[in-house]
Amino acid sequence: MDLVAQQFINALSLGGIYALLALGLAIVFSVMGMVNWAHGEIMTLSGYAMWMVTSQLHAPIVVTFLVAVGTGLVAALAMERIAFRPVRGSSQVTMMFTSFALSITLQVIFQDLISPRPRGVQLPAALSQVIPVFGLRIGIIQVTAFILVLLSLGLLTLFLRRTTIGISMRAASEDFVVARLMGIRADAVIAVAFAISGILAGVAGFLWVAQHGSVQPTTGLTPVIKAFIAAVFGGFGSLPGAVLGGFVLGFIEIMLQAWLPQAALPYTDALSVGIVILILLWRPNGLLGTVTDRA
Amino acid sequence: MGGRVDLDSPWWRTVVGSTMLAVPLIVLALLVELFMGATEEQVAVNFFISLVAVVGFGVYSGNSGIMSFGHVAFMGIGAYVSALLTMPAAIKATALPNLAPWVQQLELPFVLGLVGVAIVVAIVALLFGIPFARLSVESTSVASFAVLLIVYVVLVASADVTRGSQTFYGVPPDASLPVVVVAAIGAVLVARFFRESTPGLRLRASREDELASRSMGVNVPWLRLWSWVLSAVIAGLAGALLGANLTAFSPKQFYFTLQFTLLAMLVVGGTSTVSGAVGGTFLVSLLLEAARRIEAALYGVVIGPIHLQAFGLQTLTLGLVILVVMYRLRDGLFGLRELDEVVLAWWHRPRSTPSAPPTTPADQAGD
Numbered sequence: 001m002d003l004v005a006q007q008f009i010n011a012l013s014l015g016g017i018y019a020l021l022a023l024g025l026a027i028v029f030s031v032m033g034m035v036n037w038a039h040g041e042i043m044t045l046s047g048y049a050m051w052m053v054t055s056q057l058h059a060p061i062v063v064t065f066l067v068a069v070g071t072g073l074v075a076a077l078a079m080e081r082i083a084f085r086p087v088r089g090s091s092q093v094t095m096m097f098t099s100f101a102l103s104i105t106l107q108v109i110f111q112d113l114i115s116p117r118p119r120g121v122q123l124p125a126a127l128s129q130v131i132p133v134f135g136l137r138i139g140i141i142q143v144t145a146f147i148l149v150l151l152s153l154g155l156l157t158l159f160l161r162r163t164t165i166g167i168s169m170r171a172a173s174e175d176f177v178v179a180r181l182m183g184i185r186a187d188a189v190i191a192v193a194f195a196i197s198g199i200l201a202g203v204a205g206f207l208w209v210a211q212h213g214s215v216q217p218t219t220g221l222t223p224v225i226k227a228f229i230a231a232v233f234g235g236f237g238s239l240p241g242a243v244l245g246g247f248v249l250g251f252i253e254i255m256l257q258a259w260l261p262q263a264a265l266p267y268t269d270a271l272s273v274g275i276v277i278l279i280l281l282w283r284p285n286g287l288l289g290t291v292t293d294r295a
Numbered sequence: 296m297g298g299r300v301d302l303d304s305p306w307w308r309t310v311v312g313s314t315m316l317a318v319p320l321i322v323l324a325l326l327v328e329l330f331m332g333a334t335e336e337q338v339a340v341n342f343f344i345s346l347v348a349v350v351g352f353g354v355y356s357g358n359s360g361i362m363s364f365g366h367v368a369f370m371g372i373g374a375y376v377s378a379l380l381t382m383p384a385a386i387k388a389t390a391l392p393n394l395a396p397w398v399q400q401l402e403l404p405f406v407l408g409l410v411g412v413a414i415v416v417a418i419v420a421l422l423f424g425i426p427f428a429r430l431s432v433e434s435t436s437v438a439s440f441a442v443l444l445i446v447y448v449v450l451v452a453s454a455d456v457t458r459g460s461q462t463f464y465g466v467p468p469d470a471s472l473p474v475v476v477v478a479a480i481g482a483v484l485v486a487r488f489f490r491e492s493t494p495g496l497r498l499r500a501s502r503e504d505e506l507a508s509r510s511m512g513v514n515v516p517w518l519r520l521w522s523w524v525l526s527a528v529i530a531g532l533a534g535a536l537l538g539a540n541l542t543a544f545s546p547k548q549f550y551f552t553l554q555f556t557l558l559a560m561l562v563v564g565g566t567s568t569v570s571g572a573v574g575g576t577f578l579v580s581l582l583l584e585a586a587r588r589i590e591a592a593l594y595g596v597v598i599g600p601i602h603l604q605a606f607g608l609q610t611l612t613l614g615l616v617i618l619v620v621m622y623r624l625r626d627g628l629f630g631l632r633e634l635d636e637v638v639l640a641w642w643h644r645p646r647s648t649p650s651a652p653p654t655t656p657a658d659q660a661g662d
Binding site for chain 2: 269285
C-alpha cells in the first residue's frame with residue numbers, strides 16, 4: 001500500500017511535467033496550427049539559465065525558479081518573432097520543418113558555445129530530502145513539482161476564462177479567421193500563446209533539471225517527444241486533452257518502472273509509448289479529441 | 296490513339312521519368328569510378344544509399360503529404376536484420392554469444408538477406424501503420440516519432456541480439472558502388488511507378504484535399520497504410536546497404552541525426568516528386584561533404600589565442616539549408632513537377648505566340 005501511494009506521487013510529478021509541456025505545445029498548435037519541435041530547446045535554455053545563476057551567482061532557489069521561467073518566456077517570444085513569423089499561415093509541413101531546423105541549430109549552438117557534456121546544477125539540499133507523511137516517505141521535489149503543476153494549471157484556467165485576451169485566445173483556437181474578423185489581433189494572440197507555452201516550458205525545465213541535477217544540449221529532447229505523444233494521445237489541439245494525456249503517460253511510465261521485471265526495465269520507454277499507440281487504435285482522435293473534418 | 300504509344304500511361308511515364316534520373320546517376324557513378332580516389336568513392340556510395348532512403352521516404356511522405364519522422368527506425372531494423380542474416384557464423388559466435396543457435400548458423404548471401412529485411416520491416420511497419428492510418432495528418436507526423444523512439448529503445452535494450460549500445464561489428468562489406476547504383480535506380484523506378492499508378496494518384500488526390508477524395512470513394516486510410524509499408528521496406532533496404540557499407544555500427548547511428556539529414560534532403564528537393572528527392576539528396580550530400588572537409592581543415596588551427604573549431608558545422612549547414620528552403624522555396628527546388636514533366640512542358644511550349652497561355656499536357660494529348 002505504501003509503495004502504491006509513493007509511486008502515485010511519483011507518477012503525478014512526472015505526469016505533471018509532461019502535462020505542462022504538452023499543454024504548451026497544444027496552445028501554440030491550437031492558435032497557429034504549428035507543431036513546435038523547438039519546444040524542448042526552450043526547456044534546455046531554462047536549464048542553462050539555472051546553471052548560470054546557481055554556479056556563478058549562488059542564487060537562492062526562488063530566484064533560480066524565476067530566472068528559469070523568465071528565460072522560457074523570453075526564449076519562446078524570441079522564437080516566435082524571429083523564426084516563426086516569416087512562415088505564419090503557411091502549410092503545416094513548412095512550419096513543422098522550420099521549428100525542426102531551429103531545434104537542431106540551437107542544439108549545435110549549445111554544444112559549441114557551452115559544452116557537449118552535461119553541466120551540473122546544484123540546488124539546495126533541502127529539495128532532495130524526504131519527509132514522512134502518515135508513514136509514507138515523500139520526496140520534497142516530487143511534492144513541489146505537483147504543487148507547481150497544479151498552480152500553473154489553475155492560473156492558466158483563470159487566465160483563459162476571466163481575461164479578455166484569454167477569451168480571445170479560446171476564440172482564436174476555435175476559428176482563427178472569424179476571430180480576426182471580430183477584431184481580435186492575430187499578433188497579440190499568437191504572442192500570448194507563445195508566452196504561455198514558454199512559461200510552462202520554463203516551469204517544466206526547472207522541475208526536470210532540478211530532478212536530474214544537470215543540463216546538456218539534448219536535455220529537452222526526450223521529455224518533449226513524450227509530451228508530443230501525450231498531446232496526440234489526449235487529442236491534438238485539445239488543452240484538457242494535453243493535460244490528461246501527460247498525466248496518463250506519466251502514470252503508465254511510473255507503473256511500468258515499478259512493476260516490470262528487472263530484465264524488462266530497459267524496455268520501459270518503448271512499452272509506455274507502445275501502450276499509448278495501442279490505445280490510439282481504439283480512439284484515433286485521442287482521449288478527449290472530437291471527430292472533426294477540416295473543410 | 297489506336298496502336299500508338301500512350302504517353303500518359305503510368306508505365307510509360309515511369310520509364311521516361313526514371314531514365315531521365317538514372318542516366319545522370321550512372322554517369323556520376325562512372326566518373327567517380329574512373330577518375331576519382333577511394334575517398335570520393337566512399338562519398339558516392341553514401342550518396343547512393345541516402346538516395347535509396349530518401350526516395351523511399353518520399354513514397355509515403357510525398358504522395359500522402361504526411362511527414363514521417365520515424366523512417367530511420369526502419370533503416371536501423373534493416374541494418375541489424377541484414378547483418379544477423381549474412382554475417383559469418385564464426386564472428387557471430389564471439390560477438391553475440393547469447394544468440395539463438397539457428398540465427399547463429401545462418402550465413403545467407405546478401406540478396407537473400409535483403410529479402411529477409413523486406414519481410415521483417417514490412418511486418419513491423421504494418422504493426423505501426425495500422426493505428427497510424429486512422430490518425431489525422433498532424434497526429435501521424437507527431438506519432439511517427441514514436442517509431443524512432445521505440446525502435447531505438449528496443450535496439451539498445453536487446454543486447455543479446457544487437458550488442459546493445461556497443462558497436463556491432465563484422466558485417467560483410469557488400470555495398471560496393473555498382474550494388475548501390477543498382478539499388479538507387481531500382482528505388483527510383485519503384486517510387487516513380489507508385490506515384491504514377493492509380494493508388495498513387497488517389498493518394499496524391501487525398502494529399503491535396505482529403506475530404507474531396509474521400510467523397511469520391513478513395514479509401515484514404517488503406518492507401519496511407521500500404522504506402523507506409525512500401526516506403527518502410529525501401530528504407531529498410533537502404534538501412535541494410537548502409538550497414539553493409541559501415542560494417543560496424545551502433546543504434547545511435549539510426550537515430551535523430553540521420554533522420555534530420557535525410558529529411559533535409561527530401562525537403563530541399565521538394566517532397567512531392569521523385570526528381571526532387573534525387574536532386575535534394577545530391578545537393579545536400581555535396582554541402583555536407585563540403586562542411587565535413589571545412590570542419591576537418593579547421594580542426595586544430597590556432598589564430599592567436601583562438602582555437603578554431605567547427606564542431607557541428609554539418610548539422611548547422613542542415614539547419615540553415617532547411618530554413619532557407621522553408622522561407623524562400625516552400626515546395627523545394629523541384630516544386631511540384633517531375634523532371635520529365637518540366638522537360639515536356641518546355642518542349643511543348645507555345646513558340647509562335649509567346650504571349651499565349653501555356654498549354655497543359657492534357658491539351659497536347661487531345662491533338
